[in-house]
Amino acid sequence: MQESALLQAYREYEWELLKFLGRRLGSTATASDIAQDLYIKLLRVDEHPPIKDLRAYLFRMAANLATDHLRVEKRRTEILVESEGVLSPPNNALTPERYAMAREELDFMEAEIAKFPLRCREVFYLARYKGMTQPEIAEELGVGLTTVYKDLKKALNLLVQARRRFLDFSS
Helix, strand or coil, X not given: CCCCHHHHXXXXXXXXXXXXXXXXXXXXHHHHHHHHHHHHHHHHCCCCCCCCCHHHHHHHHHHHHHHHHHHHHHHHHHHHHHCCCCCCCCCCCCCHHHHHHHHHHHHXXXXXXHCCCHHHHXXXXXXXXXXXXXXXXXXXXXXXXXXXXXXXXXXXXHHHHHHHHHHHHHC
């Protein structure tokens, strides 16, 4: 099977793309991940439209992926700041009473998580328990990055609502 012109151009400009992405993202590791995402994207497309300037096209695709990544990471940070204290309460001394209350809350939250839609629950599990990044989750589940972001946001919103209900019941 012969490589497409875009894949050949990718190989030719790979180092330039990595430097470009590294400067834009401030991380060589993230730049490598985004470059890999670009490569995978190019592999998945069977026929590419006729493109006059392959280099410019590749760099525009890379810039768009980097922008998407920065947007997702910014929103992820915002969500974590918003949920600060809700999902990870301050650490206090553990007494038998606090242990019993924590156990009750944990049981309640586990029951609430079990009610999540399946994909939402999977995304939450992979992100919070497996420590996978959103691009890794998208690849694992075969869905788009936006879908992962929306499912993670939905899961966090549902958890915040569930915790508020629990606190209202236990007050």
